[in-house]
Amino acid sequence: MTTPQGTAARNTRQRSAVATLLSQVEGFHSAQELHAMLRDRGERVGLTTVYRTLQALADAGDIDVMRPPGGEQLFRRCSDGHHHHLVCRTCGRTVEVAGPAVESWADRVAEQHGFVDVSHTLEIFGTCRECAAGR
């Protein structure tokens, strides 16, 4: 969740801008979307830097990364702790869900097959009530 290495990370205007934006915006957004939002706010941050910063935040576990089946990766600041997402295919509405049973199941299955250092990805997709109604 925090910086693991020994090398010093420096505070820059750009990193603050990205972090601040992520803390104020709702839901998942692509790197390019976030870049555009920063531009609209008058913050001048290069696209490359947005990518690099998001990468670093993701590596540090400070943000969530989701890779929907047919698109680019999406980023989101989200609540602490391990959890998964229920995403509407149509409108993108997202609900965070926790599933302790799933976590232990995944670990147990991996362990039974001799795997160590286990992690997993899990996303649930569907059509939300609103989108199902308006059709």
Add this chain to the structure above:
Amino acid sequence: MTTPQGTAARNTRQRSAVATLLSQVEGFHSAQELHAMLRDRGERVGLTTVYRTLQALADAGDIDVMRPPGGEQLFRRCSDGHHHHLVCRTCGRTVEVAGPAVESWADRVAEQHGFVDVSHTLEIFGTCRECAAGR
């Protein structure tokens, strides 16, 4: 699992070649890898066609598609029925796993939030026994 539409699908040498290859090869492979394998076998199939055929097979549910965190999508003919994969991060060794409890949990969670037409993706990653030993 089978062709749903009413339009006729034609039998071509290329589609047979891809299907045959998938039925004989082990594990997950990218479209480009499969294309290269076909070339090595002397089968002349365009890369575009390989992509299209894999796409169709995936849409029909006849093959499995996996999108590992940092790479291209991988394809694999696999056993019938819904299941997930336990993949070694180092050597790519793959184990198919079934988790009825997870399935019903996902459906239940989605339902509780008013979502319909639910699907999900779940992959477990880890280091297999062999790879953990040789290190």
Add this chain to the structure above:
DNA sequence: GCGTTTTTGACAATCGTTCTCATTTTCAGA
């Protein structure tokens, strides 16, 4: 066979992401 319809495939185009590298910024000392 014939003709219509689908499929193919070489190539261009797209698009998200990463690389390059010269310039700018940070920040721990002095």
Add this chain to the structure above:
DNA sequence: TCTGAAAATGAGAACGATTGTCAAAAACGC
């Protein structure tokens, strides 16, 4: 505050997987 080594930035090029284009080739009901 000043300095300089190290880190960070960003414009643009490069990359790599995938998709689009469209004329030529194959499939198949008749």
